[in-house]
Amino acid sequence: MAVLMEGRVAVEHLRGLLKDEIASLSARHKRRPELRCIVVGRNAAASVYLKSQAKVAQELGIGHAVVALPEDIRPDDLIGEIAALNNDPSVTGILLQCPLPSGIDLEKAASFILPARDAEGIHPANLGRLVLGEGRIAPCTAQACIELLHHYQVKLYGREAVVVGHSSIVGKPLSLLLLKEFATTTVCHIATAEAHKLEDHVRRAHVLIVAVGKPGVIKGEWIAPGAVVIDVGINKCGESLVGDVEFEAARQKASFITPVPGGVGPLTVMLLMKNICELFKESLKLQS
Numbered sequence: 317m318a319v320l321m322e323g324r325v326a327v328e329h330l331r332g333l334l335k336d337e338i339a340s341l342s343a344r345h346k347r348r349p350e351l352r353c354i355v356v357g358r359n360a361a362a363s364v365y366l367k368s369q370a371k372v373a374q375e376l377g378i379g380h381a382v383v384a385l386p387e388d389i390r391p392d393d394l395i396g397e398i399a400a401l402n403n404d405p406s407v408t409g410i411l412l413q414c415p416l417p418s419g420i421d422l423e424k425a426a427s428f429i430l431p432a433r434d435a436e437g438i439h440p441a442n443l444g445r446l447v448l449g450e451g452r453i454a455p456c457t458a459q460a461c462i463e464l465l466h467h468y469q470v471k472l473y474g475r476e477a478v479v480v481g482h483s484s485i486v487g488k489p490l491s492l493l494l495l496k497e498f499a500t501t502t503v504c505h506i507a508t509a510e511a512h513k514l515e516d517h518v519r520r521a522h523v524l525i526v527a528v529g530k531p532g533v534i535k536g537e538w539i540a541p542g543a544v545v546i547d548v549g550i551n552k553c554g555e556s557l558v559g560d561v562e563f564e565a566a567r568q569k570a571s572f573i574t575p576v577p578g579g580v581g582p583l584t585v586m587l588l589m590k591n592i593c594e595l596f597k598e599s600l601k602l603q604s
């Protein structure tokens with residue numbers, strides 16, 4: 317039976333550090349960091365994220381406001397909203413929440429966020445730094461997975477890491493962070509599944525990280541004995557939340573596994589706040 321990797325526990329240390337640092341910066345500079353979150357339309361996982369953000373921001377003394385936009389917004393109008401936040405001197409960081417409606421391209425929209433206000437590091441300049449291994453601000457969920465592996469002292473060097481999902485905010489940046497740790501990294505995606513190869517890759521993973529957004533997409537019996545399983549999925553199932561991995565069956569085979577909720581999620585939120593704190597410090601340096 318696997319040990320649970322509890323983000324809820326791993327996050328506590330960071331919470332204390334950030335709270336103290338933000339309190340002292342805010343007192344010294346007589347202003348606080350401000351996060352602005354742009355949300356287009358409605359989505360279950362996104363609402364869970366927003367709720368957590370608002371709660372943690374308040375605990376840490378970070379201002380938080382949502383810019384809620386209609387599902388049918390025109391791309392140019394979304395860019396206008398981003399520009400307004402870029403030009404507002406009180407704003408520290410901007411988060412453009414996914415998913416976006418089908419007519420709007422995340423990568424393109426993200427390129428309009430001022431790199432110095434990019435809360436997730438998804439502007440091309442920030443992603444470029446991540447490729448070069450010198451990124452300070454990386455997408456929070458990808459960072460959260462690495463943080464959790466470090467917290468539970470999981471070895472990555474020379475191990476087979478398999479990432480399922482190749483999104484710009486999780487799978488791709490995460491694969492870069494895993495490479496930085498010298499894991500041998502495979503990224504699976506929709507075409508892997510269509511070629512009936514997903515099971516083969518999952519079976520040989522020492523470390524498996526799943527970020528798809530489909531409950532049960534990874535069968536518990538595919539998990540290699542002793543593997544480490546990180547489930548990034550946040551899916552609403554009635555009133556409760558479930559991940560992408562068949563949890564009960566996977567738990568019998570893995571050595572470590574994240575629960576959903578209580579796994580990656582709480583760390584994602586805290587690392588978003590850490591990014592905001594980093595951007596805040598940078599902006600104060602530029603002013604002085």
Ligand SMILES: Nc1nc(=O)c2c([nH]1)NC[C@@H]1CN(c3ccc(C(=O)N[C@@H](CCC(=O)O)C(=O)O)cc3)C=[N+]21
Pocket residue numbers: 361362364365367368411412413414415436456457485550557576577578579580581582584585
């Ligand atoms: N640009 C962008 N970046 C994201 O990182 C992003 C996004 N868009 N869109 C939506 C998804 C979803 N997501 C979550 C993060 C944390 C929790 C979270 O805090 N979960 C807690 C609380 C759950 C609860 O309330 O019970 C947990 O898992 O324990 C949930 C969901 C980030 N996402």
